[in-house]
Amino acid sequence: MIKQLVVYIIVAALLYFVGLNAHELLLDKNEIYLSFSIQKFYFFHVTFSLFVCIAFLFLSKVDKIFNQLGFIYLGVLAFKLVFFSMVFYNEVIDSKNLSKTESLSLIIPLFIFLSFEVFCLIRIMNKK
Numbered sequence: 001m002i003k004q005l006v007v008y009i010i011v012a013a014l015l016y017f018v019g020l021n022a023h024e025l026l027l028d029k030n031e032i033y034l035s036f037s038i039q040k041f042y043f044f045h046v047t048f049s050l051f052v053c054i055a056f057l058f059l060s061k062v063d064k065i066f067n068q069l070g071f072i073y074l075g076v077l078a079f080k081l082v083f084f085s086m087v088f089y090n091e092v093i094d095s096k097n098l099s100k101t102e103s104l105s106l107i108i109p110l111f112i113f114l115s116f117e118v119f120c121l122i123r124i125m126n127k128k
Contacts, residue, residue: 027105034101
């Protein structure tokens, strides 16, 4: 279990640094300037995703909960989206004039770390 924790932390850190730097490099190369910093969004998603993966790793040890992990994850995903909207409402969600590039820049980290969460959950559920 310790090995899995370390692997999840390393993979999450790599996704954070590679994803953020690649995203910023792509924006700089195309001379696209956003009205917000994407670093906050990447940080939010990496911390939340890492918390979810670690929590599910521990929850998988409880036999009664193990069969329900997929359904629990759906609830956690809905909570994540609502919590994201609450945290970044004033900064981004309340902005009426987001360009397509800014909207896409909000979605990219979501999908990167959503994929990470699903990958972790699949690995956890395939262990048994």
